[in-house]
Amino acid sequence: MSTWYYAGAERQPLGPLSTDELKQYFRSQRITVDTLVWRDGMMQWRPLAELAQQLGLLEASRPTPFDAVAGAEALSSGPDSPSMPAPAPPAAAGAEAEPPTAPSLPERTPVAAAPAGGRAVFNLGSDPSPTPVYERPEIIQRMAATPAGDAVAARNPYLAARAPLQAQPTFVADQDVVYAGFWKRVAATIIDGFILSIAVGLCGELFGVILSDLAGGGELATMITTSLCTLILNALYFAWFHSTFNYATPGKMAIGIKVVRSHGEPISFLRALARFFATILSTLTFFIGYLMAAFTARKQSLHDVICDTVVVDKWAYTSEPERQRSELGLVAIVVLALYGLVVVAAAVLVFFVIGLAAATQRFG
Incomplete structure (x- = not known):
């Protein structure tokens, strides 16, 4: 289950919360669609409005704003500590893993209000999958089918597909053949x-x-x-x-x-x-x-x-x-034509030299 954090009135991260607790906080109006939230796997803090459909919050009515300062004070007195860091993802047995640090909160930006008298429509961006890449079924199958010598390449899901190089064309028999003239x-x-x-x-x-x-x-x-x-x-x-x-x-x-x-x-x-x-x-x-x-x-x-x-x-x-x-073919025609011109030119030159030599000898 995902672990969530949300931004308090002083822009400090509060949590952690489970998904069900996050929904309960929304229904009880302790957080709103304008509240910035974050969980493991997300690249940055995002307004809860962008994740409303994913979390199934569109059916709930839009809550009215509440005093964020009072809510923050109430939460600070509870079991959730404002300075508690985000928990680390599960690590392999015997390995020490450092807890991930939540990204810094972005500057406060105004959020456009939903049109009056109508249902709010949100621009739902794509959310990174919480499942690590190396645990996805297709990657596991590729690693299982890869020889041991290519284990490093198999663990890289972004590696381009490879095919054996063929320096020579494939031989196919039993077909009509055009012989070179x-x-x-x-x-x-x-x-x-x-x-x-x-x-x-x-x-x-x-x-x-x-x-x-x-x-x-x-x-x-x-x-x-x-x-x-x-x-x-x-x-x-x-x-x-x-x-x-x-x-x-x-x-x-x-x-x-x-x-x-x-x-x-x-x-x-x-x-x-x-x-x-x-x-x-x-x-x-x-x-x-x-x-x-x-x-x-x-x-x-x-x-x-x-x-x-x-x-x-x-x-x-x-x-x-x-x-x-x-x-x-065009190449053969051009080559034969040029060679023919060279042969003709050479023959003319030879006859000219022979004639010139004979004339010189005759009149010399």
């Missing part, structure tokens, strides 16, 4: 080639020179170590990206495609590494291994057939297969 793969290769030529090329050159200097080799040794470092960095680039995140390199992610097993399962790092070295065979066949992607049923290149992989839309084998798109 030849031109999508070409656009992704162009983007990856641009990244590799800048980042991996510079790193390979740097590591090659450093290793060659440490070994004390000459120019030939520098070329060999640089080529080996560039090859290793290229292999790690494709193997790591194809086996992690969205199973795609930055170029494939930009186009919206990914590399998976023939039935949609993710590929491992070793399989992705083997797929990279299998691309050497696709190159040695005068790039016919790459052109196979334009004619095979599942858009597989030679290295895909060797390593049992396919290149599909990024939404394939997921819970949202309807988001797959078979069209080329």
Whole structure:
């Protein structure tokens, strides 16, 4: 049962009172709806009018004002001491708890009188629940269902809900699949080639020179170590990206495609590494291994057939297969168009240089 205190005429806290005693004081006109009251769990003193509905006092008629000084003197002579502090909430066994101190009384503010001839209407604010947070049933159930290692988090009811992080999308089989066409793969290769030529090329050159200097080799040794470092960095680039995140390199992610097993399962790092070295065979066949992607049923290149992989839309084998798109896409179109312009410009420049050299030799 709640323990109540009320403000006397000199703004001093009087009590404690039980809820029934508080109601009896109201009915006997020892306190009024303008009297400030407080109990355990409340943040500040509040007029009794704001708690009238909660306490069931609206049915009682509004009492007339009484001499607050006389009432305070009568109460001071009774068993209730004006200076008695608010009792402490129940504490755990064996633990010492300090009694809570009632908040200081606010400055006296006028209270608007109820309209004459009508029933008073009060603005009832929300009142904090007297039940401690850690004793609420839903919190107890959460603590019981939480592993021992998360006990601290379970005791915090204000902690945001947590869910296990998934670095990779969920695999869903048995659905229609959109395979990545030849031109999508070409656009992704162009983007990856641009990244590799800048980042991996510079790193390979740097590591090659450093290793060659440490070994004390000459120019030939520098070329060999640089080529080996560039090859290793290229292999790690494709193997790591194809086996992690969205199973795609930055170029494939930009186009919206990914590399998976023939039935949609993710590929491992070793399989992705083997797929990279299998691309050497696709190159040695005068790039016919790459052109196979334009004619095979599942858009597989030679290295895909060797390593049992396919290149599909990024939404394939997921819970949202309807988001797959078979069209080329804006990014792929822009990349292919820009690359085409560069190739054409380079060809024109080469012919111009050759023609200029021939003309110079002829008339020189």
